[in-house]
Amino acid sequence: MAQQQQQMKHALQQCIDAQKDELHSLSRDIWSNPELAGNETQAHDRLVRFFSRDKTWTVDSHYKLPTAFRAVWDLVGGREGALNDALPGIGHACGHNLIAEVGAAAALGLKAALENQSELLQPVKITVLGTPAEEAQGGKIDLIKAGAFTDMDLVFMAHPAQQDAPFLPGVALAEVMVKYYGKASHASAYPWEGVNALDAAVLAYSNLSALRQQLKPEWRLHGIIKHGGEKPNIIPAYTELEYYLRTPLVKDLFDLKAKAEACFRAAAIATGCQVEINYPYNSYYNILPIATLANLYKNNGEALGIQFPEQPNNFSGSTDFGNVSYVVPGIHPFFYICTDALNHTEEYAVAAGAKKAQLYTLRTAKALAMTAVDVVCSPDLLRKVREDFSHAKLKQGKHLEDTDTFLTAP
Numbered sequence: 059m060a061q062q063q064q065q066m067k068h069a070l071q072q073c074i075d076a077q078k079d080e081l082h083s084l085s086r087d088i089w090s091n092p093e094l095a096g097n098e099t100q101a102h103d104r105l106v107r108f109f110s111r112d113k114t115w116t117v118d119s120h121y122k123l124p125t126a127f128r129a130v131w132d133l134v135g136g137r138e139g140a141l142n143d144a145l146p147g148i149g150h151a152c153g154h155n156l157i158a159e160v161g162a163a164a165a166l167g168l169k170a171a172l173e174n175q176s177e178l179l180q181p182v183k184i185t186v187l188g189t190p191a192e193e194a195q196g197g198k199i200d201l202i203k204a205g206a207f208t209d210m211d212l213v214f215m216a217h218p219a220q221q222d223a224p225f226l227p228g229v230a231l232a233e234v235m236v237k238y239y240g241k242a243s244h245a246s247a248y249p250w251e252g253v254n255a256l257d258a259a260v261l262a263y264s265n266l267s268a269l270r271q272q273l274k275p276e277w278r279l280h281g282i283i284k285h286g287g288e289k290p291n292i293i294p295a296y297t298e299l300e301y302y303l304r305t306p307l308v309k310d311l312f313d314l315k316a317k318a319e320a321c322f323r324a325a326a327i328a329t330g331c332q333v334e335i336n337y338p339y340n341s342y343y344n345i346l347p348i349a350t351l352a353n354l355y356k357n358n359g360e361a362l363g364i365q366f367p368e369q370p371n372n373f374s375g376s377t378d379f380g381n382v383s384y385v386v387p388g389i390h391p392f393f394y395i396c397t398d399a400l401n402h403t404e405e406y407a408v409a410a411g412a413k414k415a416q417l418y419t420l421r422t423a424k425a426l427a428m429t430a431v432d433v434v435c436s437p438d439l440l441r442k443v444r445e446d447f448s449h450a451k452l453k454q455g456k457h458l459e460d461t462d463t464f465l466t467a468p
Contacts, residue, residue, distance in 0.1 A: 062175075062435065063431055063432065063435050066171035066172070066175065066431045066435070067171065067358075067428045067431055069170050069171050069174075070167030070168060070170050070171040070424065070427045070428065070431070071167065071424050072170070073166055073167050073169075073170035073171075074163050074166065074167045074420055074423060074424055074427075075420075077163070077166060078416065078420060080108075081159050081162060081163050081166075081416075081420065082159075082413070082416050084104065084105070084108050084158070084159055084162060085155045085156060085158065085159040085411075085416075085419070086155075086411060087100075087104050088100075088101045088104060088105075088154075088155040088158055089155040089410060089411040090411070095190065095191035095192075095195050095197075096124070096125065096190060096191045096195060096197075097125070098125040098190045098191075099124075099125060101125070101158070101188075102119065102120075102125040102126070102127055102188065102190070103119075105127055105158060105162070105188050106119045106127050106129075108162060109127075109129035109162075109186065114131055114169075114173075115129045115130065115131050116129070116130045116131075116132075117129045117130075118130075121187075121188075121206070122200075122201055122204040122205075122206055123190060123197060123200055123201065123204070125188075125190040125191075126187070126188050126189055126190055126197065126201060126206075127187075127188040128185060128186065128187055128188070128206070129165070129185070129186040130183060130184070130185050130186075131165075131169050131183070131184045132183045132184075133172055133173070133175075133181060133182045133183065154192070155410060155411070156218050156395065156410055156415060156419045157215065157216065157217060157218070158188070159419055159420075159423070160215075160216045160393075160419055160422055160423045160426065161186055161188075161214075161215065161423075162186065162423075163419075163420055163423035163424075163427075164214060164423040164424075164426040164427040164430070165184055165186045165427075167423060167424060167427040168184055168427040168430050168431065169184055171427065171431050172184075172434070180434065180437055180440070182434055183209075185210065187201070187206060187207075189201055189378075192377060192378050192379075195339050195340065196339060196340035196341075196342060196378035196381070197378065198378040198379060198381060198382050199340035199342075199378050199381045200340070202381060202382065202385055207382060207385050207386050210386045211386070211387075211440065212351075212386065212387060212388060212389075212430070212433060212440075212443065213379075213382055213383075213386045213387070213388030213389075214388060214389055214426045214429070214430060215379055215388070215389075215390050216390065216391050216392065216393050216422045216423075216426060217377070217379075217390065217391075217392050217393070218392070218393060218394075218395045218401070218406075218410060218415075218419075219392035219393065219394065219401065220394065220397075220398065220400065220401075221367055221392070221394050222359065222364050222365065222366050222367075222391070222392065222393050222394050222422075223366065223369055223391060223392040224352040224353070224355045224356040224359070224366060224389075224391050225345075225347055225352040225369075225389070225390070225391065226345070226369065226370070226373040226375075226390075226392055227306065227344050227345050227347065227373060228342075228344050228345045228373060228375055228376055228377050228379075228380050228390075229276075229278070229304045229305060229306055229344055229373070229374055229375070229376050230304065230305050230306070230307060230308040230310065230311050230341070230342060230343050230344045230376070230380065231302060231303070231304050231341065231342040231376035232302070232303045232311050232315060232337055232341040232342075233300070233301070233302055233303075233337065233338065233339050233341075234300070234301045234302075234303060234315075234318065234335060234336070234337055235298065235299070235300055235335075235336045235337075235338050236259075236262065236298065236299040236300075236301070236322050236333065236334070236335050236336075237296070237297070237298050237333070237334040237336075238255040238258040238259055238262075238296065238297045238298075238325070238326060238329075238331040238332070238333055239255060239295065239296055239331055239332040239333075239334075240252065240253035240254055240255035240258065240293070240294065240295045240296070240297075240329065240330070240331045240332075241253040241293070241295055242292055242293055242294070242295035243292075243293045244291060244292070244293075245290065245291045245292060245293050246291060249293060252293030252295075253293070253295075253329065253330045253331055254293050254294060254329060254331075255287075255294045255295055255296050255297040255329070255331050256286050256287050256293075256294040256297050257328075257329045258297065258325045258326055258328070258329040258331040258333070259283050259286065259297035259298075259299055259325070260283075261324070261325035261328055261329065262299060262321055262322050262324075262325035263281075263283065263299070265321035265322075265324060265325060266279055266281070266301070266318060266321050269317055269318070269321055273314070273317075274305075274310075276305070276306045277304065277305050277306075277310065277314055278302070278303070278304040278305075278374065279301060279302065279303050279304070279314065279318060280301065280302055281299055281300055281301030281302060282299065282300055283297065283298070283299050284298045284299065284300050285297055285298040299322075301318065303315060303318055304374065304376060306344060307344055307454065308341075308343040308344055308380075308454065309454055311341065319335055322335055323335075340378065340381070342376045342377060342378050342380050342381060343380035343381045343383070343384055344380050345377070345379060345380045345383045345390055346380075346383040346384060346387075346447070346450040346451065346454075347446075347450055348383075348387050348388065348389060348443055348446045348447060348450065349446055350439065350442045350443045350446050351387070351388070351389040351429060351433075351443055351446075352389060352391075354429045354432050354433070354439075355389055355391055355425055355426065355429045358424075358425045358428040358429050358432070359391075359421075359422075359425040361428075362421050362424055362425055362428075363421070364393075364421060364422075364425065375401075377390070384451065384454075387443050387444060387446065387447035389426075389429065391422070391425075391426075393418055393419070393421075393422040394418055395409055395410065395412075395414075395415040395418050395419065396409065396412070396414045396415055396417075396418060397409035397412075397415075
C-alpha cells in the first residue's frame with residue numbers, strides 16, 4: 059500500500075504540473091474580474107466551463123445559490139469523499155482567485171491519482187464546491203443550511219496568507235447593526251423638541267470604547283457610525299452603527315454579545331431614543347482543529363519543500379469555513395504567495411495576480427491532494443479523523459447547539 063500511495067502522489071503531481079498553464083489562466087481570469095459578494099457571475103461561469111471540459115465531471119451550475127456550483131467525480135462504486143472548496147472571486151485583496159485555483163488543481167490531481175486504482179480499500183467521490191460571498195455574507199453557511207455538505211466525509215481548502223501554516227484557528231465573528239430613532243427638530247430654535255439620535259450613537263461608541271478595558275485580551279470589537287444625520291441645524295432623528303464582535307471561540311460570543319448589547323441599550327435609555335439591534339448576516343465560527351489532517355498536510359508539504367515557521371499564538375482573521383468545520387471534519391491551511399504584503403491591501407491584490415504566486419499555489423494544491431490520498435488509502439486514518447472531530451466539538455461547550463439561534467436572534 060505504501061508503494062501504491064507514492065505512485066498515486068506522483069501521478070497527481072504530474073497532472074497538476076501538466077495543467078499549470080490552464081490553472082493559471084483560470085486564476086488570472088477570476089483575478090482580472092473581481093466581483094462583490096453574491097454577484098460572482100463571471101467567476102461562477104468560468105469555473106463551470108473549466109470543469110465542464112472533462113465529461114467525467116458532473117457539473118451543476120447555480121447549485122443551491124445563484125453563484126455557487128458543484129462538480130462531482132465518482133469512482134466506480136464511490137459513495138462519499140473529499141471536498142475542495144473553490145471560492146469564486148469577491149475582490150481579490152485576499153487572494154480568493156488563488157483559493158479557486160487551489161481547489162480546482164487539488165481536485166484534478168486527486169482524480170488523476172484515483173482513476174486508475176481498482177483496489178482501493180474504500181469508495182471515493184470527489185466534490186468541488188464553489189462557495190460565494192465569504193467576505194460579507196458567509197456563502198458556505200447558506201450552503202450548510204441548504205444541505206450541500208450532508209454527504210461529505212472530509213473537506214479541504216487553503217487560503218493565501220503571509221506564511222505557510224497547517225492550521226490556524228481563526229476567530230468567531232458576529233456582525234451587528236444598530237439603529238437609533240429619535241425626533242428631528244431645529245437645532246437652534248427648538249432643540250428641546252428634538253430627541254438626538256446622534257447623541258445615542260456617540261454614547262454607544264464611547265460605551266464600547268470604555269468596555270474594551272475590561273475585555274479579555276483576545277476579544278475584539280470594532281465598528282463605525284454609518285449614518286450620523288443630515289445637516290448641522292437639524293437634530294438627527296436617525297443614526298446607524300455597524301460593529302464586528304470577535305472572540306477566539308464561538309461560545310465566547312455569547313458573553314461579548316451580551317456586553318455589547320448592554321452598551322447599545324444604555325445609550326438609547328440615556329437619550330430617549332428607540333433602538334433596533336440586528337444581526338443581518340451569518341455568524342462565523344472558529345475553525346475546529348483536526349490534528350490528524352494537519353499533521354498529514356504538514357508532512358506532505360515538507361516533502362514538497364514547504365517550510366512551516368513557528369506558528370503564531372493568535373490569529374484574528376475570520377472565515378465561514380469555521381462553520382463548515384463544525385459540520386464535517388476538514389483542514390484549512392494557509393499558504394505563502396511570495397509577498398510580505400498584508401491581506402486586504404492593494405499590494406496583496408497585486409501579488410495574488412502575479413505569476414510568482416503560482417509555484418506556491420500549486421504546491422499547496424499538491425499537498426492537499428496528497429493528504430486526501432493518505433486518508434483514502436487508510437480507513438484507520440479516516441476513523442482517527444472522525445475521533446479528532448468528535449473530541450474537538452466536545453471542547454466547544456454546552457451552548458454549541460444553541461449558537462445559531464442565539465447569535466442571529468434580533
